[in-house]
Amino acid sequence: MPATQPDRRTASKAARRQAIIDAALGLAREHGRHGFSVDLLAQRADVSRRTVFNHFSSLDDVLLAAHTQVMDVLIDDFDRRSAATPVGDGSLASVFDELGAALRVIDLVGPMATLTHLLDGLDDDDEAGQRLVREVMHRTTARLAADIARRSPGADELDIDLLVHSLVGGLVVLHAHWSARTGAADDAASRLVWADLLDRLITTVRNGYR
Amino acid sequence: MPATQPDRRTASKAARRQAIIDAALGLAREHGRHGFSVDLLAQRADVSRRTVFNHFSSLDDVLLAAHTQVMDVLIDDFDRRSAATPVGDGSLASVFDELGAALRVIDLVGPMATLTHLLDGLDDDDEAGQRLVREVMHRTTARLAADIARRSPGADELDIDLLVHSLVGGLVVLHAHWSARTGAADDAASRLVWADLLDRLITTVRNGYR
DNA sequence: TGCACTCAGTGCACGCTTGCACTTAGTGTA
DNA sequence: TACACTAAGTGCAAGCGTGCACTGAGTGCA
Incomplete structure:
Protein backbone atom coordinates (compact mmCIF):
# COMPACT_ATOMS: atom_id res chain seq x y z
CA MET A 1 0.00 0.00 0.00
CA PRO A 2 1.58 3.28 -0.96
CA ALA A 3 2.22 5.73 1.86
CA THR A 4 -0.10 8.30 0.28
CA GLN A 5 -3.82 7.81 -0.32
CA PRO A 6 -4.66 6.63 -3.83
CA ASP A 7 -6.36 9.40 -5.82
CA ARG A 8 -10.14 9.57 -6.05
CA ARG A 9 -10.28 7.91 -9.45
CA THR A 10 -8.24 4.90 -8.29
CA ALA A 11 -10.18 4.65 -5.02
CA SER A 12 -13.52 4.84 -6.79
CA LYS A 13 -12.56 2.14 -9.28
CA ALA A 14 -11.38 -0.18 -6.51
CA ALA A 15 -14.53 0.48 -4.47
CA ARG A 16 -16.73 -0.39 -7.41
CA ARG A 17 -14.85 -3.61 -8.09
CA GLN A 18 -15.18 -4.52 -4.41
CA ALA A 19 -18.92 -3.79 -4.54
CA ILE A 20 -19.28 -6.34 -7.33
CA ILE A 21 -17.40 -8.97 -5.33
CA ASP A 22 -19.48 -8.23 -2.22
CA ALA A 23 -22.64 -8.52 -4.27
CA ALA A 24 -21.52 -11.88 -5.63
CA LEU A 25 -20.81 -13.18 -2.12
CA GLY A 26 -24.18 -11.97 -0.89
CA LEU A 27 -26.12 -13.49 -3.80
CA ALA A 28 -24.19 -16.77 -3.58
CA ARG A 29 -25.02 -16.97 0.12
CA GLU A 30 -28.71 -16.44 -0.64
CA HIS A 31 -29.16 -18.35 -3.89
CA GLY A 32 -26.08 -20.46 -4.50
CA ARG A 33 -23.73 -20.03 -7.44
CA HIS A 34 -26.32 -20.85 -10.10
CA GLY A 35 -29.06 -18.76 -8.64
CA PHE A 36 -28.14 -15.36 -9.93
CA SER A 37 -27.63 -13.53 -13.20
CA VAL A 38 -25.47 -10.65 -14.41
CA ASP A 39 -28.51 -8.41 -14.12
CA LEU A 40 -29.07 -9.35 -10.47
CA LEU A 41 -25.38 -8.95 -9.69
CA ALA A 42 -25.21 -5.51 -11.30
CA GLN A 43 -28.35 -4.39 -9.50
CA ARG A 44 -27.09 -5.63 -6.13
CA ALA A 45 -23.71 -3.96 -6.68
CA ASP A 46 -25.43 -0.76 -7.82
CA VAL A 47 -23.58 -0.62 -11.13
CA SER A 48 -24.57 -1.17 -14.76
CA ARG A 49 -24.17 -4.64 -16.31
CA ARG A 50 -21.57 -3.18 -18.68
CA THR A 51 -19.54 -2.10 -15.69
CA VAL A 52 -19.44 -5.66 -14.37
CA PHE A 53 -17.70 -6.64 -17.61
CA ASN A 54 -15.40 -3.64 -17.43
CA HIS A 55 -13.99 -5.07 -14.21
CA PHE A 56 -14.32 -8.83 -14.86
CA SER A 57 -14.07 -10.87 -18.04
CA SER A 58 -16.96 -13.17 -17.09
CA MET B 1 -41.37 13.21 -12.23
CA PRO B 2 -41.55 10.85 -15.20
CA ALA B 3 -43.48 7.63 -14.64
CA THR B 4 -40.38 5.55 -15.30
CA GLN B 5 -37.24 5.69 -13.18
CA PRO B 6 -34.58 7.98 -14.58
CA ASP B 7 -31.64 5.99 -15.96
CA ARG B 8 -28.53 5.40 -13.84
CA ARG B 9 -26.58 8.20 -15.48
CA THR B 10 -29.30 10.78 -14.75
CA ALA B 11 -29.85 9.45 -11.24
CA SER B 12 -26.15 9.52 -10.45
CA LYS B 13 -25.76 13.10 -11.69
CA ALA B 14 -28.73 14.27 -9.60
CA ALA B 15 -27.46 12.41 -6.54
CA ARG B 16 -24.05 14.04 -6.86
CA ARG B 17 -25.55 17.51 -7.20
CA GLN B 18 -27.71 16.85 -4.14
CA ALA B 19 -24.65 15.65 -2.18
CA ILE B 20 -22.99 19.03 -2.86
CA ILE B 21 -26.06 20.91 -1.62
CA ASP B 22 -26.29 18.69 1.48
CA ALA B 23 -22.60 19.28 2.16
CA ALA B 24 -23.10 23.03 1.89
CA LEU B 25 -26.01 22.95 4.34
CA GLY B 26 -23.99 20.86 6.77
CA LEU B 27 -20.92 23.06 6.62
CA ALA B 28 -23.00 26.25 6.88
CA ARG B 29 -24.68 24.84 9.97
CA GLU B 30 -21.30 24.08 11.53
CA HIS B 31 -19.18 27.03 10.39
CA GLY B 32 -21.48 29.65 8.91
CA ARG B 33 -21.38 30.78 5.28
CA HIS B 34 -17.85 32.17 5.41
CA GLY B 35 -16.34 29.29 7.30
CA PHE B 36 -15.78 26.86 4.46
CA SER B 37 -13.90 26.55 1.22
CA VAL B 38 -14.43 24.76 -2.08
CA ASP B 39 -11.95 22.16 -0.90
CA LEU B 40 -13.92 21.48 2.30
CA LEU B 41 -17.19 21.39 0.38
CA ALA B 42 -15.84 18.94 -2.18
CA GLN B 43 -14.38 16.73 0.53
CA ARG B 44 -17.63 16.73 2.53
CA ALA B 45 -19.67 15.95 -0.61
CA ASP B 46 -17.17 13.23 -1.57
CA VAL B 47 -16.51 14.67 -5.04
CA SER B 48 -13.57 16.45 -6.64
CA ARG B 49 -13.42 20.28 -6.57
CA ARG B 50 -13.74 20.25 -10.37
CA THR B 51 -17.01 18.43 -10.03
CA VAL B 52 -18.41 21.16 -7.78
CA PHE B 53 -17.85 23.59 -10.69
CA ASN B 54 -19.31 21.12 -13.16
CA HIS B 55 -22.61 21.38 -11.29
CA PHE B 56 -22.46 24.98 -10.05
CA SER B 57 -20.97 28.13 -11.54
CA SER B 58 -19.63 29.40 -8.19
C1' DT C 1 -35.79 -30.22 -36.43
C1' DG C 2 -36.59 -25.49 -36.72
C1' DC C 3 -37.94 -21.52 -34.39
C1' DA C 4 -38.35 -18.44 -30.59
C1' DC C 5 -36.63 -16.99 -26.44
C1' DT C 6 -33.24 -15.93 -22.75
C1' DC C 7 -29.01 -14.56 -21.10
C1' DA C 8 -23.87 -14.01 -21.17
C1' DG C 9 -20.76 -11.33 -23.24
C1' DT C 10 -19.14 -7.41 -26.60
C1' DG C 11 -18.20 -3.05 -29.31
C1' DC C 12 -18.87 1.63 -29.58
C1' DA C 13 -20.19 6.19 -28.48
C1' DC C 14 -21.39 9.45 -25.12
C1' DG C 15 -21.82 11.56 -20.36
C1' DC C 16 -19.62 12.76 -16.38
C1' DT C 17 -15.81 12.72 -13.01
C1' DT C 18 -11.29 13.69 -12.10
C1' DG C 19 -6.39 15.27 -12.33
C1' DC C 20 -3.66 18.95 -13.22
C1' DA C 21 -1.84 23.11 -14.75
C1' DC C 22 -3.21 27.52 -15.11
C1' DT C 23 -5.17 32.53 -14.35
C1' DT C 24 -6.85 36.03 -11.48
C1' DA C 25 -8.36 38.46 -7.46
C1' DG C 26 -7.72 39.44 -2.78
C1' DT C 27 -4.83 39.85 1.27
C1' DG C 28 -0.98 40.46 4.30
C1' DT C 29 3.63 41.85 5.24
C1' DA C 30 8.15 43.86 4.88
C1' DT D 1 4.35 49.74 -2.73
C1' DA D 2 5.86 45.41 -4.30
C1' DC D 3 5.98 40.73 -3.56
C1' DA D 4 4.41 36.32 -1.95
C1' DC D 5 0.72 33.53 -0.78
C1' DT D 6 -4.03 31.61 -0.82
C1' DA D 7 -8.14 30.28 -2.80
C1' DA D 8 -11.84 30.65 -6.35
C1' DG D 9 -12.60 29.50 -10.78
C1' DT D 10 -11.23 27.50 -15.61
C1' DG D 11 -9.69 24.71 -19.73
C1' DC D 12 -8.34 20.45 -21.36
C1' DA D 13 -7.41 15.68 -21.60
C1' DA D 14 -7.86 11.12 -19.75
C1' DG D 15 -10.35 7.54 -17.08
C1' DC D 16 -14.40 5.19 -16.14
C1' DG D 17 -19.42 4.36 -16.04
C1' DT D 18 -23.36 3.78 -18.78
C1' DG D 19 -26.74 3.10 -22.64
C1' DC D 20 -27.76 0.46 -26.37
C1' DA D 21 -27.59 -2.45 -30.16
C1' DC D 22 -25.68 -6.55 -31.25
C1' DT D 23 -23.90 -11.69 -31.53
C1' DG D 24 -23.90 -16.30 -30.21
C1' DA D 25 -24.78 -20.23 -27.24
C1' DG D 26 -28.05 -22.84 -24.86
C1' DT D 27 -32.78 -24.33 -24.06
C1' DG D 28 -37.56 -25.54 -24.69
C1' DC D 29 -41.43 -26.56 -27.46
C1' DA D 30 -44.45 -27.51 -31.38
Missing part, protein backbone atom coordinates in the same frame (compact mmCIF):
# COMPACT_ATOMS: atom_id res chain seq x y z
CA LEU A 59 -19.28 -14.23 -14.28
CA ASP A 60 -16.84 -17.03 -13.51
CA ASP A 61 -14.13 -14.41 -13.16
CA VAL A 62 -16.27 -12.65 -10.53
CA LEU A 63 -16.69 -15.92 -8.65
CA LEU A 64 -12.96 -16.58 -8.82
CA ALA A 65 -12.22 -13.14 -7.41
CA ALA A 66 -14.77 -13.68 -4.64
CA HIS A 67 -13.28 -17.07 -3.83
CA THR A 68 -9.71 -15.77 -3.88
CA GLN A 69 -10.64 -12.92 -1.58
CA VAL A 70 -12.13 -15.28 1.00
CA MET A 71 -8.93 -17.32 0.95
CA ASP A 72 -6.74 -14.20 1.04
CA VAL A 73 -8.49 -13.04 4.21
CA LEU A 74 -7.61 -16.37 5.83
CA ILE A 75 -3.99 -16.15 4.75
CA ASP A 76 -3.80 -12.52 5.94
CA ASP A 77 -5.04 -13.73 9.32
CA PHE A 78 -2.42 -16.47 9.35
CA ASP A 79 0.33 -13.99 8.40
CA ARG A 80 -0.69 -11.62 11.21
CA ARG A 81 -0.53 -14.42 13.77
CA SER A 82 2.82 -15.59 12.43
CA ALA A 83 4.22 -12.09 12.68
CA ALA A 84 3.25 -12.07 16.34
CA THR A 85 4.75 -15.52 17.01
CA PRO A 86 8.46 -16.12 17.76
CA VAL A 87 10.14 -17.91 14.88
CA GLY A 88 10.73 -21.60 15.58
CA ASP A 89 14.00 -23.47 15.05
CA GLY A 90 13.38 -23.54 11.28
CA SER A 91 12.68 -27.28 11.16
CA LEU A 92 9.74 -28.60 9.18
CA ALA A 93 8.20 -29.91 12.38
CA SER A 94 8.33 -26.43 13.81
CA VAL A 95 6.82 -24.92 10.66
CA PHE A 96 4.09 -27.56 10.68
CA ASP A 97 3.21 -26.95 14.32
CA GLU A 98 2.92 -23.23 13.70
CA LEU A 99 0.62 -23.75 10.72
CA GLY A 100 -1.37 -26.38 12.62
CA ALA A 101 -1.79 -24.08 15.60
CA ALA A 102 -2.95 -21.28 13.33
CA LEU A 103 -5.50 -23.53 11.59
CA ARG A 104 -6.99 -24.34 14.99
CA VAL A 105 -7.40 -20.69 15.94
CA ILE A 106 -8.39 -19.04 12.64
CA ASP A 107 -12.10 -18.98 11.87
CA LEU A 108 -12.46 -21.46 9.01
CA VAL A 109 -16.16 -22.31 9.36
CA GLY A 110 -17.42 -18.93 8.17
CA PRO A 111 -15.33 -18.93 5.00
CA MET A 112 -16.12 -22.63 4.49
CA ALA A 113 -19.84 -21.92 4.57
CA THR A 114 -19.32 -19.06 2.12
CA LEU A 115 -17.22 -21.18 -0.23
CA THR A 116 -19.85 -23.92 -0.11
CA HIS A 117 -22.38 -21.45 -1.52
CA LEU A 118 -19.90 -20.20 -4.09
CA LEU A 119 -19.40 -23.76 -5.26
CA ASP A 120 -23.10 -24.62 -5.06
CA GLY A 121 -23.89 -27.89 -6.80
CA LEU A 122 -20.29 -28.58 -7.82
CA ASP A 123 -19.87 -32.04 -9.33
CA ASP A 124 -17.56 -33.80 -11.79
CA ASP A 125 -19.58 -32.61 -14.81
CA ASP A 126 -19.33 -28.99 -13.73
CA GLU A 127 -16.32 -27.91 -15.79
CA ALA A 128 -16.50 -24.25 -14.86
CA GLY A 129 -16.77 -25.09 -11.17
CA GLN A 130 -13.89 -27.58 -11.29
CA ARG A 131 -11.74 -25.01 -13.10
CA LEU A 132 -12.64 -22.47 -10.42
CA VAL A 133 -11.60 -24.82 -7.62
CA ARG A 134 -8.30 -25.69 -9.31
CA GLU A 135 -7.49 -22.03 -9.86
CA VAL A 136 -8.28 -21.08 -6.26
CA MET A 137 -6.37 -24.04 -4.85
CA HIS A 138 -3.35 -23.14 -6.96
CA ARG A 139 -3.36 -19.48 -5.94
CA THR A 140 -3.97 -20.26 -2.29
CA THR A 141 -1.21 -22.87 -1.93
CA ALA A 142 1.22 -20.71 -3.93
CA ARG A 143 0.65 -17.71 -1.73
CA LEU A 144 0.75 -19.64 1.51
CA ALA A 145 3.93 -21.46 0.52
CA ALA A 146 5.56 -18.16 -0.47
CA ASP A 147 4.65 -16.58 2.87
CA ILE A 148 6.02 -19.53 4.83
CA ALA A 149 9.21 -19.66 2.74
CA ARG A 150 9.77 -15.98 3.45
CA ARG A 151 9.47 -16.70 7.14
CA SER A 152 11.77 -19.79 7.13
CA PRO A 153 14.47 -19.02 4.56
CA GLY A 154 16.54 -22.05 5.53
CA ALA A 155 13.79 -24.57 4.77
CA ASP A 156 13.75 -26.48 1.49
CA GLU A 157 11.23 -25.12 -0.99
CA LEU A 158 9.99 -28.54 -2.08
CA ASP A 159 9.44 -29.58 1.54
CA ILE A 160 7.35 -26.47 2.15
CA ASP A 161 5.30 -27.04 -1.03
CA LEU A 162 4.56 -30.61 -0.02
CA LEU A 163 3.65 -29.61 3.52
CA VAL A 164 1.28 -26.88 2.34
CA HIS A 165 -0.33 -29.14 -0.25
CA SER A 166 -0.85 -31.83 2.38
CA LEU A 167 -2.67 -29.51 4.72
CA VAL A 168 -4.64 -27.52 2.16
CA GLY A 169 -5.56 -30.68 0.24
CA GLY A 170 -6.60 -32.18 3.55
CA LEU A 171 -8.82 -29.17 4.20
CA VAL A 172 -10.63 -29.80 0.94
CA VAL A 173 -11.34 -33.39 1.99
CA LEU A 174 -12.40 -32.15 5.43
CA HIS A 175 -14.76 -29.71 3.80
CA ALA A 176 -16.57 -32.48 1.94
CA HIS A 177 -17.05 -34.48 5.14
CA TRP A 178 -18.03 -31.47 7.18
CA SER A 179 -20.48 -30.28 4.55
CA ALA A 180 -22.07 -33.73 4.33
CA ARG A 181 -22.47 -33.93 8.10
CA THR A 182 -23.61 -30.37 8.84
CA GLY A 183 -25.16 -29.11 5.62
CA ALA A 184 -22.49 -26.39 5.64
CA ALA A 185 -24.32 -24.50 8.37
CA ASP A 186 -22.47 -21.85 10.33
CA ASP A 187 -23.50 -22.51 13.94
CA ALA A 188 -22.14 -23.86 17.23
CA ALA A 189 -22.84 -27.49 16.38
CA SER A 190 -21.15 -27.34 13.00
CA ARG A 191 -18.15 -25.64 14.58
CA LEU A 192 -17.71 -28.56 16.98
CA VAL A 193 -17.81 -31.00 14.07
CA TRP A 194 -15.22 -28.92 12.22
CA ALA A 195 -12.90 -28.72 15.24
CA ASP A 196 -12.99 -32.50 15.58
CA LEU A 197 -12.32 -33.10 11.89
CA LEU A 198 -9.50 -30.54 11.88
CA ASP A 199 -7.82 -32.17 14.85
CA ARG A 200 -7.87 -35.51 13.05
CA LEU A 201 -6.34 -33.95 9.93
CA ILE A 202 -3.54 -32.19 11.81
CA THR A 203 -2.74 -35.23 13.94
CA THR A 204 -2.78 -37.58 10.97
CA VAL A 205 -0.55 -35.46 8.74
CA ARG A 206 1.75 -34.55 11.65
CA ASN A 207 2.36 -38.18 12.59
CA GLY A 208 2.63 -39.41 9.01
CA TYR A 209 2.00 -43.07 8.17
CA ARG A 210 4.77 -44.91 9.97
CA LEU B 59 -19.75 28.90 -4.42
CA ASP B 60 -22.49 31.52 -4.30
CA ASP B 61 -24.43 29.42 -6.79
CA VAL B 62 -24.19 26.47 -4.39
CA LEU B 63 -25.48 28.64 -1.54
CA LEU B 64 -28.33 29.87 -3.73
CA ALA B 65 -29.31 26.30 -4.59
CA ALA B 66 -29.15 25.33 -0.90
CA HIS B 67 -31.26 28.31 0.06
CA THR B 68 -33.79 27.70 -2.69
CA GLN B 69 -34.11 24.07 -1.68
CA VAL B 70 -34.89 24.99 1.93
CA MET B 71 -37.60 27.38 0.71
CA ASP B 72 -38.91 24.85 -1.83
CA VAL B 73 -39.40 22.31 0.96
CA LEU B 74 -41.52 24.85 2.83
CA ILE B 75 -43.61 25.65 -0.25
CA ASP B 76 -44.02 21.93 -0.98
CA ASP B 77 -45.35 21.55 2.54
CA PHE B 78 -47.72 24.46 2.00
CA ASP B 79 -48.91 22.98 -1.31
CA ARG B 80 -49.59 19.60 0.28
CA ARG B 81 -51.68 21.20 3.04
CA SER B 82 -53.54 23.30 0.50
CA ALA B 83 -54.34 20.25 -1.59
CA ALA B 84 -55.88 18.68 1.49
CA THR B 85 -57.89 21.80 2.34
CA PRO B 86 -61.25 22.66 0.77
CA VAL B 87 -61.01 25.68 -1.52
CA GLY B 88 -62.33 28.89 0.04
CA ASP B 89 -64.76 31.31 -1.61
CA GLY B 90 -61.93 32.75 -3.73
CA SER B 91 -61.87 36.07 -1.87
CA LEU B 92 -58.55 37.55 -0.83
CA ALA B 93 -59.55 37.26 2.81
CA SER B 94 -60.09 33.56 2.29
CA VAL B 95 -56.76 33.17 0.50
CA PHE B 96 -55.03 35.12 3.28
CA ASP B 97 -56.58 33.00 6.02
CA GLU B 98 -55.47 29.82 4.31
CA LEU B 99 -51.90 31.07 3.95
CA GLY B 100 -51.92 32.38 7.52
CA ALA B 101 -53.17 29.06 8.86
CA ALA B 102 -50.48 27.20 6.94
CA LEU B 103 -47.73 29.51 8.26
CA ARG B 104 -48.83 28.70 11.81
CA VAL B 105 -48.63 24.94 11.24
CA ILE B 106 -45.60 24.55 8.96
CA ASP B 107 -42.24 24.20 10.75
CA LEU B 108 -40.48 27.49 10.03
CA VAL B 109 -38.00 27.53 12.91
CA GLY B 110 -35.83 24.72 11.54
CA PRO B 111 -35.44 26.29 8.09
CA MET B 112 -35.02 29.71 9.74
CA ALA B 113 -32.11 28.42 11.79
CA THR B 114 -30.58 26.87 8.67
CA LEU B 115 -31.00 30.03 6.62
CA THR B 116 -29.42 32.06 9.44
CA HIS B 117 -26.26 29.98 9.06
CA LEU B 118 -26.40 30.22 5.28
CA LEU B 119 -26.54 33.97 5.62
CA ASP B 120 -23.94 34.10 8.40
CA GLY B 121 -22.68 37.62 9.00
CA LEU B 122 -24.88 39.22 6.35
CA ASP B 123 -24.72 43.02 6.42
CA ASP B 124 -25.20 45.92 4.02
CA ASP B 125 -21.61 45.68 2.74
CA ASP B 126 -21.99 42.02 1.89
CA GLU B 127 -22.89 42.34 -1.80
CA ALA B 128 -22.82 38.63 -2.51
CA GLY B 129 -25.02 37.91 0.50
CA GLN B 130 -27.49 40.65 -0.41
CA ARG B 131 -27.67 39.36 -3.99
CA LEU B 132 -28.33 35.87 -2.61
CA VAL B 133 -31.20 37.08 -0.43
CA ARG B 134 -32.78 39.05 -3.28
CA GLU B 135 -32.58 36.07 -5.61
CA VAL B 136 -34.09 33.68 -3.06
CA MET B 137 -36.81 36.14 -2.12
CA HIS B 138 -37.66 36.62 -5.78
CA ARG B 139 -37.82 32.90 -6.53
CA THR B 140 -39.76 32.11 -3.39
CA THR B 141 -42.42 34.78 -3.81
CA ALA B 142 -42.75 33.98 -7.52
CA ARG B 143 -43.30 30.32 -6.88
CA LEU B 144 -45.67 30.86 -3.98
CA ALA B 145 -47.72 33.40 -5.90
CA ALA B 146 -47.93 31.06 -8.89
CA ASP B 147 -49.11 28.18 -6.70
CA ILE B 148 -51.79 30.34 -5.06
CA ALA B 149 -52.92 31.77 -8.40
CA ARG B 150 -53.33 28.25 -9.74
CA ARG B 151 -55.51 27.46 -6.77
CA SER B 152 -57.65 30.63 -7.00
CA PRO B 153 -58.00 31.35 -10.72
CA GLY B 154 -60.56 34.07 -10.15
CA ALA B 155 -58.34 36.19 -7.92
CA ASP B 156 -56.50 39.21 -9.35
CA GLU B 157 -52.82 38.52 -9.99
CA LEU B 158 -51.64 41.84 -8.59
CA ASP B 159 -53.65 41.30 -5.41
CA ILE B 160 -52.02 37.91 -4.94
CA ASP B 161 -48.52 39.31 -5.58
CA LEU B 162 -49.05 42.06 -3.01
CA LEU B 163 -50.45 39.63 -0.45
CA VAL B 164 -47.56 37.20 -0.86
CA HIS B 165 -44.98 40.00 -0.70
CA SER B 166 -46.59 41.33 2.47
CA LEU B 167 -46.37 38.03 4.26
CA VAL B 168 -42.97 36.89 2.96
CA GLY B 169 -41.48 40.34 3.49
CA GLY B 170 -42.96 40.30 6.98
CA LEU B 171 -41.30 36.94 7.60
CA VAL B 172 -37.93 38.47 6.79
CA VAL B 173 -38.52 41.23 9.36
CA LEU B 174 -39.71 38.61 11.84
CA HIS B 175 -36.57 36.62 11.26
CA ALA B 176 -34.38 39.56 12.25
CA HIS B 177 -36.29 40.08 15.48
CA TRP B 178 -36.43 36.38 16.25
CA SER B 179 -32.74 35.92 15.56
CA ALA B 180 -31.83 38.88 17.78
CA ARG B 181 -33.93 37.53 20.63
CA THR B 182 -33.06 33.83 20.44
CA GLY B 183 -29.68 33.69 18.73
CA ALA B 184 -31.36 31.63 15.96
CA ALA B 185 -31.45 28.58 18.20
CA ASP B 186 -33.75 25.70 17.30
CA ASP B 187 -35.32 24.75 20.65
CA ALA B 188 -38.61 24.91 22.54
CA ALA B 189 -38.02 28.43 23.88
CA SER B 190 -37.15 29.89 20.47
CA ARG B 191 -40.24 28.22 19.00
CA LEU B 192 -42.45 30.02 21.52
CA VAL B 193 -40.88 33.35 20.60
CA TRP B 194 -41.42 32.57 16.89
CA ALA B 195 -45.08 31.61 17.42
CA ASP B 196 -45.71 34.91 19.21
CA LEU B 197 -43.98 37.00 16.54
CA LEU B 198 -45.80 35.12 13.75
CA ASP B 199 -49.14 35.73 15.35
CA ARG B 200 -48.41 39.45 15.50
CA LEU B 201 -47.43 39.49 11.82
CA ILE B 202 -50.53 37.62 10.65
CA THR B 203 -52.87 39.70 12.80
CA THR B 204 -51.26 42.99 11.76
CA VAL B 205 -51.29 42.28 8.02
CA ARG B 206 -54.76 40.73 8.16
CA ASN B 207 -56.28 43.77 9.87
CA GLY B 208 -54.38 46.27 7.77
CA TYR B 209 -53.80 49.82 9.03
CA ARG B 210 -57.31 51.29 9.19
